[in-house]
Amino acid sequence: MGADIIFLIAILVISVVIHEVSHGFAANWLGDPTAKLQGRLTLNPISHIDPMGSVILPTILVLSGSPFLFGWAKPVPYNPYNLRRGGRWAEAIVAAAGPAANLVIALVFGLLIRFSILPADITNLAVSIVFLNILLAVFNLIPIPPLDGSKVFAQLLPRSLAFKYDQLRGVLERNMFIGFGAIIVFILIFGSIFANIVSSITRLIIGA
Secondary structure (H helix, E strand, C coil): CCHHHHHHHHHHHHHHHHHHHHHHHHHHHCCCCHHHHCCCCCCCHHHCECHHHHHHHHHHHHHCCCCCCCCCECCCCCCHHHCCCCHHHHHHHHHHHHHHHHHHHHHHHHHHHHCCCCCHHHHHHHHHHHHHHHHHHHHHCCCCCCCHHHHHHHHHCCHHHHHHHHHHHHHHHHCHHHHHHHHHHHHHHHHHHHHHHHHHHHHHHHCC
């Protein structure tokens, strides 16, 4: 396995770990200590790595030359009934915290690239960091359960529609094969288009 592939997978793993930990910190701030009590508020990858989502799938995607690199860590647990702050937006805030963290990472490294603060020999690595974190942020906001966007989208709907959507979300989250099947279909149909959109956003951020 080449050094570039190892770097890409390492960047992805670190990014998804930060994504998941951000969910836990948001839930803890809103009153639910579940992630904290289970030792998941740590950046130690060992506590978060999912063999399939963090290693096997990203490796297959990279080796196959896929334009779409994606992965996940073990979801950080939280109990929505413990969320004492945030009102009806509490669960959406927890869900949005992960993509928000990836967006912050992308913006920080994008600014470092824009103002030529980084050494030239690691600029390409920084571009990969921006690209992967924009991809994680935008993709996770797609309203397909169990992606984070499904929890945010539910709060944007009128209550009558939100109730029906929550029922659908519950079915898909209880039947993970259906939910992930929908995600895979999305990748197969829109993967290249989505990668181009993420590339455009990346170029906008880094000023290319």
